[in-house]
Structures are given as C-alpha cells and as structure tokens.
Amino acid sequence: MNKLHPLVFALALTVAGCGGHDKSAAEPAHNTVKASVITLQPVDADVMSAMPGTVVALESVKVASRLMGYIKNIAVAEGQPVKAGERLFTIDPLDIEGGVAQARLGLDQAEKAMQDAKADYERFDALYKDEVVTRQQYEKMKLNYEIATARAGQAKAGLNTAQGQMKYAVVGSPINGVVTQKLANEGDIAAPGYPVLLVENQSRLQVQTTVPEAIYAGLKVGAPIRVEVDGMAEPLEGKLARLSPAADPMTHTHLVKIDVAAPGLRSGAFARVLFATGRQSVLRVPHEAVLNRAGITGVFVVDAKGVAQYRMVRTGREEAGQVEILSGLSAGERVVTGNGAAVNNGDTVQG
Template sequence: MKNKDSKGGKATGAARTWLLVALAVAAIALAGWWWKGRDGATGGEGPAGAASAASGASGTARPGGGRFGRTGPQPVSVAVVQRRDLAVAIDAIGSIASANTAVVRAKVSGELKAIYFKEGQPVKAGQLLALIDPRTFEIARDQANAALARDKAQLENARADLARYRDLVAQEAAPRQQLDTQQALVRQLEATLLSDQATLDSAKLQLSYTRVTAPIAGQAGLKQADLGNTVTPSDANGILSIAQTQPAAVVFAVPDARLARIRQQLGDKQALPVQAWDRERKLKLAEGRVASTDNAIDASTGTIKVKALFDNKDGSLFPNQFVNVRLQLDTLKGVLVVPTAAVQRGAPGIFVYVVADGTVALRKLQILATDGEATAVQGELKPGDQVVTDGADRLRDGGKAEVIQVPAAGAAAGGRGRGRGPGAAASAASAASAAASGAVAASGAADGERPRWMDRVPPEMVDKLKAMSPEDRRAWMQEHRASAPAP
C-alpha cells in the first residue's frame, strides 16, 4: 500500500509543477502584450509610438478638420467671359456618297480582248475602257451592207422600168395595169431598202458596243473581269464601276424642328455651310453647303434628311466614308460667350460662379445657344469676368476661392478647340489642390511646430519622410512598426 501511495503522490506533484510552469509562461506573455499595448496607446518611446505619431501627423493634416480636408479658399480654375460672334450649328453623322455611280456592263456578249483603264484612277466621260472581240459584229455589219447594196441596185432597175412603162402607157403601147404593177414594185423595193439600212445601222451599233467607254467622269473601281473572259450584258458586277466624286455628297438627318429655318435659307438663296470631320473630330476633311432636303419627315425618328455637296477637288472624300457633319444654321453677333463647363444647373436655375478678389458670386443667366465647348449666354455678366470652370461643386455664393489657372483670353471660351478643354483645366486644378495638400501634410503640423514623429525616427530619414506622399509615409511607418523589436 505504501508503494501505491508513494507513486500517486509523485504523479500529483509533477502535474502541479507543469501547471505552475504554464501559468508562469502565460503571465510573462500577458505582461509583454500589455506593455506593447500601453506603449502604443500612450505614445511612449519606441518604434510603435513613433509610427503612430507619424501616422497621425501625416494622415489628413487638417488644420481645423474642415470639409474636404481644408478650411482655406477652394482652389478653382477660371476662364474669362468674352463678347464675340458664336456660330449656331447642328452636329450629325453621315456617310459620303458619290454624286453619280455607274456600273459599266458589256452591251454585247463576247471575249474581253483588252483593258485600257487603270484601277482606282480617274477617267473621263467617253474614255475607252475595254475592247470586246469585234470580229463577229464586223461580219454582221458587212452582211447588212451587202444586202443594202443589192436592194439599191434592184430599186434602181425597177425605177428605170417604171419610167419606160409610163412612156408606153402614154403612147397607149402598154396596158395601164402593167404600169401600176411596176409602181408597186418600186415602192416595195424602197421599203426593203429602208429595212436594209436599219439592219446596217443596227450592225454598226452592235459593233460600236465592242468598244466599252465610260458613261460618266469619275474614279474607276477595281476590274470585275479579266482578259480572255466572256462578258455578257447580264453580268451582275459588270466590267467595273465608276463613282463620280467631284462633287461628293453626304446625306445626314437633322431634327424636324430645324426644317423651317433650313427651308427659309434655301428659299432665300442663302448658303448653309457644312463641314465634314473625321471620326475623332480632330481633322476637318472638307467644307461644302446644303443642296436640298428630303420631301418627307421620318415619323419614327422625327428627323428629315438633308443632302450637302462638297467640291472634293483633292479627292479626299470616298463613297461610303463615315464623317461627322457640322451644319451651321446661323451666327449670333456680339454675344457673351462662356465655356460650357462653367454653366451650372441647380436649385437657383442656370447659373455660373464668378470669382473677383477671391470672393465667389453666383450669377444667374439664360442660354442662347451652345457650340461644343462654348455657350452664348445672357445675364448678369460682362466681358472680362472670371467664371469658374473646375471646382464649382465645392463653392457657394459669397465663399472664398483661390484661382489656380486662368486660361489665355483666346482660349477662355474656345469654341471647338482641339486638344484642350474642361478636362485640361480640371487636371490643373486637381494637381494644384493635391500639391497644396501635400505641402500641408509634409509640414507635419498646422501651427508650424516641430512634429513629434520627427523625434521618433533617425535624423537621416526626416528629409526623406517629408518628401514622401502621405500614403507612402504611412506605409513606411507601418512597415517599420511591425519589424521593430519589442523593448
């Protein structure tokens, strides 16, 4: 019994020992965890405290916690109001069509013996394009010519007999019936001669069809038949096609509300200028004018088709080419013009923000016409006023604003300028705003005092951290906080 009790006591003692060891380890771990948490929470000395302080100093760096991260003037881009002429135009899409298109087909059947045109090159009306084997048609012409000569000889003989019969009848040496019969024979031969002449003319015409000529002037297309092929009038593609591209035409649709103005100007013989632009609206291809309108409005779309003609002397327009069309209906003389990006719509109605001496004023107005990036307005504006083109969503009447960019006077309401526009002004304002925010964040404190995080990092890293963006600075602090050894 003593042995069993002794063994049981030893087992119980060993279990108590392991339990005490486990409790001691847990206590040490808990103490270490508590010490780290205390150091980070109280901003004590160490990497964690330094990282937390640096992160707080470089986060948003708001001087007073204002809206949008700033309490000072709102940076904006502005443009200058101008008084000038503005075109009232309609934008549409269309495709180029040739004034006339002809598919040149063979008028007689035969072997294609020669081709005289060059594909894609201009041809003149009446120019020889191809030759069909003419031998069969030459034989038919000669046969018709021979028949005509034979019948001419018979007619001459019959007329001579008729003259003799008349003399005999006058002398009562021949019966009257024989004279009448001879007169009928002469008339019959005269009719035969007319038929022979028509046959000869038909043979000559068929022979002329073996020389294929251009029916219109224009640009030759690709050949549809090769030498040695037999061509017929029933060939669907013919021998080639010719497109008359001088002038070139474009058909496009405009709203029916514009029809009255278009018809009025056409009736008064006033030119309606039309411009053709490429797909990206960067290159002007040609200028022309309206020629006519369709005779009915499309009820399904509420539009009417308009046809414009372009001289196309340089041949830059091709049939079926897609173009952006710009039809100028009128020109407003001496109106106030602002960038379209400056026009705002809201509870007050239609308005713009005007900046003068750093103060924002709301000005209501009416829109007269819009031409791409320029808008003609009427309201409480005058030439030279600076209207906000970017950053207006953060403004209010009577607020403060800081002008970041003032475009040149020629680009203030730049119409349909290429390569610059509201996007460029927005980018400049955004860049300036970001630069201002970065400068505040880099300083580390709004009141100019030395930030606490500078004392937590090595001296050689201070300048590098100042040059970093707030995001990069926070990432650096978090990385070094995680890798720093426990105190």
C-alpha cells in the same frame, strides 16, 4: 534575475534596429517643376447634336454597255483616275460584225432587186407610151419599182444602224473622275441596264444625313455646318446645300445635303454632322493639358499649396485647340497646361 538567451537577445536587437529606420527615406523624392497653370472658368458654348452621315459623290455614274456581249477587256482598275471619253472596257464585237455582214448582204440584194425593177419599169414605160401594154400593166411595174426602191432604202438604213453599233463596242468614261467600283469581270456577259463600272467625280462631294423635325426646323440653305469625317484630323467646314421638304414616312426625318471639300476626302467615308441645338456652360482646357499616364486620360490639378496631383477626366469635343471636359474637374480649380510631361504626383509646381 533571469538572463536572456544570447540568440533571443540578438534577434531583439535586429528588430529594434529595423524599427528605428526613418519612414520618410522610403518615400519618393518630390521635385519643384516650372509649368504654366490656368484657373478653370466656365464658358458658353453651343450644344451640338451629332447625326451620322456618309460622304457621297455629287456626280456618280454606273457605266453599262448598250450592247449585249462578252466583256473582252477592262482597261482600268479601281482607284484609277479617268478622263471623259477614255476607254473603260470593250465588248467582243463578233456578234456586231456578223450583224454588219448580214446587213451589207441584205443591202446588196435589195439594190439588185431595185435595179431589176427599175429596168422593168423603164421598159414598160416605153411600151406604154407606144400603147403596146395596158395602163394596168404599166402601173404594176411602176409600183414594183417603188417597192424595190423603198426596200433598198430600208436595207441601207439597217446597214448604217449595224455599223453604228460598232462604236458602242468600246465604252468610254462619261465624266472626268475615278473608278471606284468594278461590278463585272472580263468574260462576263454585259447587257444593257447592268453596270460594269462605277465612276465618280471626287472633286464634287457632299455629306448626306437625315435629321428629325426639331433640328430641321432651324436649318437654312447656305448655313455653315461643321462635319467630322473618319480619317480627317480636323473637322471640316461645310455649307448646307439642300433640304428635303418631305419627311420620310417611316422615320419622320428629313434628308439634308452638305457641300464639303478637303484634300484626300473620298466618297463612302463615315461622317458625323454637328448641328447646334442650344447653348450651355462648359469647362475647357488647352489640348496640351490633357495627358495619358498608364493608359489613363487626365490632367494635373494644382492645390492651394502648389502640389500637383494627377486626376482622371472624361473629355468631349476638341475645337480650336481646346478640349471640352465632361467630368473630373470643377470651375475654379487650377490645371497644369504646359510642361505637363515633366510633372509627377506630389511635385510642387511653380508658374
């Protein structure tokens, strides 16, 4: 009988020893965790259609100058609140001052001409009464005086107009609001019809969106409308303020305006307007049940033996602390809703 080489015999013992280890010793230990559990039941909910919209200010004024001239000074910055009448910017009054000086000179000349015409008229009036001059000569002096008087009146009106233009050199805010946009800079030429600043009343805001005929037909002014706005943690409760009866000929959609109000809400924000278009059966779980493990959104599902397994789910809208589950769960399954952070795969859950 052949004997085993000592090295081969030692290797055989080593392999045998490794194969004799208990496999269960390498598996992670499972714990028993106390956590609240619910059994999923379908509930009826509105089917919501989300339409894109924009938050806009109900009062929005593009402030322009009534004069043409260089913008001398802009006294406000974007984001700055202003009151009605508060100075926004100033137009260089040099041209206006020149116009006032010219109008004043014209008035002086017209008044002197009127005084001369008046003196001639009074002299010819006396001469006519003494029958020294003819009636034709008298009437001519009278007409000259009337024309001079009218020209003096026109010159005075021109001076008043030129002086009145001075007040337009300083442009104030037409409303209480916030400067939301600067459209020109100091040194630019301002002209009538070309806005320099945009001022909006942020206390009166609306969300504007467009809807197809199928949604428009079921809307009524005054109805509550839910609105989701970027940057706002919770949806806003708005009120339908106006419906445009005429559809856009290109898109065949109607313009809809919703009154909204919330601290921190600003015009220009993107919004999603939610319109109820029907009813359906859905599954919902409390917000606390939805977890994020290694970047995967999911919940712990408890089987008949009480063992928890993490399952990936696709979530939908969240409302009143309840999250809609679009896929990944079925009615009748049991889901961990409390103390989920302490649960791991394979743990036994006790309610």
